[in-house]
Structure formats: C-alpha cells, structure tokens
Amino acid sequence: MAHAARWSAVVFVLLCFLGAAESRRNVKCPSGCTCSKETLICVGASQIPRTIPTEINSLSVVNGSVAEITEGMFALMPSLQLLLLNSNSLTAIKDDAFSGLSHLEYLFIERNKIDTITKNAFRGLRTLTHLSLANNKIRFLPRDLFFDLDSLLELDLRGNSFQCTCENKWLMMWLKNTNASVSDVFCAGPSDMKGKRLNDLPIPPGECISTDFVRHQSIPIQSMSADIFSFKEDIFVALAAPNSNSCVIMEWDHIEMNFRKFDNITGKSVVGCKSFLIENHVLIIVTQLFGGSHIYKFDEQQNKFTKFQTIEVFNISKPNDMEVFQMDGNWYFLIVDSSKAGMSTLYKWTDLPDRNETGFYSYQFLHEWFRDTDAEIVEVDGKFYLVLASRSQSPVIYLWNKSTLKFILHSDIPNVDDVVSVKAFRVEGELFLALACYIGDSKVIKWVNKQFTEVQALPSRGAMILQPFTFADRHYLALGSDYSFTQIHLWDTETKTFHKFKDIYVQSPRSFTVVTTDRRSFIFSSSLKGKSMVFEHVFVDLSL
Numbered sequence: 001m002a003h004a005a006r007w008s009a010v011v012f013v014l015l016c017f018l019g020a021a022e023s024r025r026n027v028k029c030p031s032g033c034t035c036s037k038e039t040l041i042c043v044g045a046s047q048i049p050r051t052i053p054t055e056i057n058s059l060s061v062v063n064g065s066v067a068e069i070t071e072g073m074f075a076l077m078p079s080l081q082l083l084l085l086n087s088n089s090l091t092a093i094k095d096d097a098f099s100g101l102s103h104l105e106y107l108f109i110e111r112n113k114i115d116t117i118t119k120n121a122f123r124g125l126r127t128l129t130h131l132s133l134a135n136n137k138i139r140f141l142p143r144d145l146f147f148d149l150d151s152l153l154e155l156d157l158r159g160n161s162f163q164c165t166c167e168n169k170w171l172m173m174w175l176k177n178t179n180a181s182v183s184d185v186f187c188a189g190p191s192d193m194k195g196k197r198l199n200d201l202p203i204p205p206g207e208c209i210s211t212d213f214v215r216h217q218s219i220p221i222q223s224m225s226a227d228i229f230s231f232k233e234d235i236f237v238a239l240a241a242p243n244s245n246s247c248v249i250m251e252w253d254h255i256e257m258n259f260r261k262f263d264n265i266t267g268k269s270v271v272g273c274k275s276f277l278i279e280n281h282v283l284i285i286v287t288q289l290f291g292g293s294h295i296y297k298f299d300e301q302q303n304k305f306t307k308f309q310t311i312e313v314f315n316i317s318k319p320n321d322m323e324v325f326q327m328d329g330n331w332y333f334l335i336v337d338s339s340k341a342g343m344s345t346l347y348k349w350t351d352l353p354d355r356n357e358t359g360f361y362s363y364q365f366l367h368e369w370f371r372d373t374d375a376e377i378v379e380v381d382g383k384f385y386l387v388l389a390s391r392s393q394s395p396v397i398y399l400w401n402k403s404t405l406k407f408i409l410h411s412d413i414p415n416v417d418d419v420v421s422v423k424a425f426r427v428e429g430e431l432f433l434a435l436a437c438y439i440g441d442s443k444v445i446k447w448v449n450k451q452f453t454e455v456q457a458l459p460s461r462g463a464m465i466l467q468p469f470t471f472a473d474r475h476y477l478a479l480g481s482d483y484s485f486t487q488i489h490l491w492d493t494e495t496k497t498f499h500k501f502k503d504i505y506v507q508s509p510r511s512f513t514v515v516t517t518d519r520r521s522f523i524f525s526s527s528l529k530g531k532s533m534v535f536e537h538v539f540v541d542l543s544l
C-alpha cells in the first residue's frame with residue numbers, strides 16, 4: 001500500500017504542476033498535450049507523440065486509447081526519466097518497447113488490459129527504479145523478464161490474474177530472491193491455488209518436469225511388427241512387411257540419428273519377423289502365410305542375411321505372432337497359430353552337429369481348435385508361465401513342468417474375451433498383464449495371490465495392441481487404435497492406475513517397440529496401413 005500511495009503522489013504532483021504552469025518557453029508541444037518546463041501530459045490521446053521537446057523528462061499519456069507500444073517508440077526521447085501510460089487500452093508489451101530510454105527511472109503502465117509481455121520487453125532499462133504493471137490482465141510473465149533491471153527498487157504487480165502453475169515457477173523464485181520491494185501478489189488460479197501469495201509459494205524443483213512423444217522419423221514401409229535387436233554395438237529393426245512381401249531390416253545411423261535400410265529378406269506374405277542372438281549369431285525367424293517359415297542368419301562376410309533353416313510347420317496353418325524366450329538355458333520360440341485348423345507350436349533349439357541337427361525343431365503342439373492371437377512368457381518365483389491369448393476363448397495359462405519339460409495347462413483368465421495381444425510388465429516389483437481387445441474394453445490385470453485380477457479397463461476402438469513400456473521410471477501403456485489416435489497412458493504412483501497422458505497418431509498401429517540408443521529414447525511403431533513411425537521420448541520443462 002505504501003509504495004502505491006507514494007507513486008500516486010508522484011503522479012499527483014506532476015498533474016498539479018502541469019495544470020498550474022504554462023510553458024514559459026516557446027517549445028513545440030505535441031497537439032492535444034500540455035507541456036510545461038520538464039513535463040508533458042497528454043490526456044485522452046489515441047497516440048503517443050513521436051517527438052517531444054528535448055528538456056522534457058517526464059511523459060504521461062493518460063486516459064487515452066493508446067492500443068500498442070511498438071519497438072523503438074520512445075527512441076527519440078532519451079532524456080525521459082518518467083513514463084506513465086495509465087488507463088489506456090494497451091494489451092501487450094513487446095520486445096524492446098522502451099529501447100533508447102537509458103535514463104528512465106519510473107515506468108507506470110497501470111489500468112490497461114495487458115495480458116502479454118514478451119521476454120525482452122524491458123531490455124536495456126538499467127536505470128529503472130520503479131515499475132508498476134498493476135491492474136492489468138497478466139496471467140504469466142516470461143522467464144528473465146526483469147533481467148536488465150539492475151536498479152529496481154519497487155515493483156507493483158497487484159490486480160492481475162497470475163496463474164500459480166509451472167509457467168510462473170521462475171517468477172516465484174525470482175520474487176523470493178529479489179532485493180526490490182514487491183507488493184503482495186496473489187494467485188488467481190488454478191482453483192487449488194487461488195488466493196495464495198505468489199511471493200512465498202514453495203515449488204519443489206522437478207515438479208514442473210513432464211515428458212512428451214515427438215515425431216522423429218516416418219518410414220514409408222507398412223509393417224505388422226517391429227523387432228529391435230542389437231549386434232556388435234549397432235541397433236537394427238526387423239519389420240514384417242506383408243504388403244511388400246519382405247522382412248525389411250533397417251540399421252540405426254548414429255550420425256543421422258535415424259533408421260536406414262540395411263537388408264531385405266524377401267518372401268511371400270511375410271507376417272512375422274523375429275530376431276534373436278544365439279552363440280554370437282543373429283538369426284531371424286520369418287513366418288509366412290504361404291510357403292512355409294524360415295530362419296535366416298546374418299552372414300558377416302556378405303553383410304546380409306542368408307537362409308539358414310526351413311522349419312517344419314506341420315501343424316501351423318495361420319501364423320500370427322511369435323515369442324522367443326529362454327528357459328533353463330535353452331532357447332525356444334512359439335509360433336502362435338490363429339486358425340482353428342492349426343496349433344500353436346513350440347520350437348526348441350537343438351545343436352547336434354553329428355546328427356546334422358542344428359536349428360529349431362518343433363517340440364510341443366499346444367492348444368488345438370482355438371484361434372490364438374498372442375503369447376507371453378512370464379517367470380514368477382522361478383516358474384515359467386505361458387499366457388496364450390485367443391479370439392475364441394479366454395486367455396489360458398500353461399505352466400512349464402520342469403520334470404517332463406513340457407507346458408501343461410494350468411488355468412485361465414476368466415471374464416476377458418477376444419484378446420488380440422497380451423504383454424507382461426512389472427511396476428514396483430508387481431506383475432501385470434496388458435490385454436488388448438479390438439472393440440470393447442482392453443484390460444490391465446495384476447498377479448495377486450497366484451491369480452490375475454482386474455486393475456483397470458480401457459475402452460478400445462480398433463485396438464490390436466496394448467503395449468507397456470518404461471522410460472526413466474515412467475511407466476506407459478500405448479493403446480493402439482485403427483479408428484482414432486493411439487492413446488498413451490501414464491502410470492500414476494498414487495492411484496496405482498494408468499491415466500490418459502497423450503495422443504499420438506499412427507495409422508493402424510500393430511506394435512510399439514522401445515529403442516534406446518545414443519542416450520536417447522524412442523518408440524518404434526509399426527503401421528499396417530501407413531508409415532511406420534519413430535517417436536522420441538523427451539523431457540519438457542513446463543516452467544517458462
């Protein structure tokens with residue numbers, strides 16, 4: 001209050017002086033304004049004078065309709081020490097608005113409609129001691145706005161609409177540290193902050209950090225799945241591309257920071273393309289709807305993949321997905337069969353050179369008469385469970401019997417139908433499954449007391465994938481959609497459920513796969529009908 005009273009007094013004295021005195025010298029006073037020896041006042045003006053007599057050191061333009069201050073508007077008035085623009089119609093103060101005012105000490109812009117002030121608006125005002133922006137419509141101020149105000153003694157920001165959010169975090173810190181006296185400033189929002197004093201809000205650092213997914217690369221290849229693998233410090237992706245009848249291998253270019261073509265395994269109706277490293281060799285299993293399924297091996301001399309083995313597909317009719325895993329030191333993979341006429345089949349790696357048997361051989365046939373869609377292997381307390389999802393029944397769980405070395409049917413997951421993908425993940429040590437349903441509700445379920453219970457349902461509109469992934473302690477779930485945006489959900493550590501976080505657009509997404517390289521994190525999304533996309537996971541500082 002005291003500061004405001006003092007400032008008003010300054011203005012009052014000024015006005016009285018002007019009213020009483022006539023200009024004694026024959027100076028050129030702008031029309032519509034009143035000039036005295038050192039002061040000039042324009043009441044009700046619509047513009048700011050372009051030039052003023054040189055001996056004037058205070059300029060007031062009050063109760064007018066001045067709507068903007070343009071850059072350098074006061075450049076021809078270097079002698080000004082006081083500038084008062086109260087009760088006009090200003091809505092913004094832009095960069096370098098006061099350039100050239102190298103002796104300005106008092107600046108009053110009160111009772112206008114200012115809602116925008118740009119970062120360099122007060123640049124160069126090194127002698128300014130008093131600044132008032134009281135009674136405007138300011139919600140946010142840009143960081144370092146007051147950087148040049150080395151001499152500031154008093155600042156009045158009352159009567160504005162400050163939002164006490166991350167964007168104003170810097171202002172709260174600045175208010176705490178400044179040596180200038182500042183009038184009390186209150187938060188106008190958000191609702192939980194309303195009425196609190198901006199000057200002494202404790203904002204813990206880190207609270208204003210969020211993340212985002214930014215488009216990084218789009219790849220003109222339609223793909224069913226994307227499998228990431230690394231070999232000798234290089235990162236590759238194997239894309240199952242049914243429309244171009246191939247399994248496309250791309251390599252991460254560490255200089256260009258994107259994926260470029262590396263090799264192309266051609267086939268017929270390729271639906272799966274899955275890599276694994278075995279005894280320092282990269283192998284890729286390529287499943288096809290027609291023409292059988294094959295394993296390719298990376299030939300370092302030729303720098304390309306060459307055929308290594310044709311696998312038996314006795315009981316496979318319509319391969320849908322593949323899962324590669326290791327149990328008790330042995331390598332297996334499972335081809336999930338989505339036809340009633342076929343059977344999901346487990347293959348085991350065998351290395352018997354004397355018998356001319358080095359490769360994968362069918363080992364166990366599972367689940368007759370069901371249209372399986374996806375499989376996931378989970379290890380709980382040293383036991384291996386295989387979760388097999390199916391369109392024609394609830395997901396079933398097989399348990400690996402360590403004495404017979406076969407999977408035996410163990411249980412099912414009731415009340416979830418028509419599951420198209422199943423993915424396991426852990427949060428804070430607990431095991432969850434993410435089950436995607438095409439239309440209806442996709443589910444997040446949790447392993448409690450040796451069975452799965454529902455945690456959350458996520459409405460799905462054309463979802464073929466519900467993919468969990470984690471970056472920097474943040475757990476996400478990407479729910480793909482054929483009809484709309486893919487929704488990324490973020491785990492909330494307090495409610496222990498996922499909340500909608502962000503939408504990204506991928507046409508007919510089929511997989512989301514994490515790529516971490518060069519200290520950056522990406523998510524690779526395959527698209528069955530459009531371009532495959534790479535999104536970067538970035539941190540965003542919400543404070544301006």
Ligand SMILES: *[C@@H]1O[C@H](CO)[C@@H](O)[C@H](O)[C@H]1NC(C)=O
Pocket residue numbers: 043044063
């Ligand atoms: C300010 O301007 C308004 C109209 O624009 C007028 O009605 C009012 O009398 C003026 N006030 C002073 C003190 O000049």
Ligand SMILES: *[C@@H]1O[C@H](CO)[C@@H](O)[C@H](O)[C@H]1NC(C)=O
Pocket residue numbers: 177178179
């Ligand atoms: C405030 O004044 C003290 C003492 O003169 C000085 O050390 C400090 O840097 C000043 N702080 C700011 C933010 O100018």
Ligand SMILES: *[C@@H]1O[C@H](CO)[C@@H](O)[C@H](O)[C@H]1NC(C)=O
Pocket residue numbers: 221241244245246248264265266
């Ligand atoms: C892979 O090679 C086949 C045959 O040469 C070609 O038709 C197809 O377009 C290629 N795919 C890509 C993605 O380059």
Ligand SMILES: *[C@@H]1O[C@H](CO)[C@@H](O)[C@H](O)[C@H]1NC(C)=O
Pocket residue numbers: 314315343365368
């Ligand atoms: C699976 O394939 C094997 C090998 O051809 C065959 O002996 C067996 O009968 C098949 N099983 C079923 C259920 O079709």
Ligand SMILES: *[C@@H]1O[C@H](CO)[C@@H](O)[C@H](O)[C@H]1NC(C)=O
Pocket residue numbers: 354355356
């Ligand atoms: C192993 O298989 C290859 C190709 O099928 C054949 O040429 C070779 O004679 C076989 N060797 C033995 C020991 O059976």
Ligand SMILES: *[C@@H]1O[C@H](CO)[C@@H](O)[C@H](O)[C@H]1NC(C)=O
Pocket residue numbers: 401402403404408
């Ligand atoms: C594994 O199979 C053996 C032999 O059939 C059986 O006795 C045993 O109970 C099975 N173990 C489990 C955990 O089901």
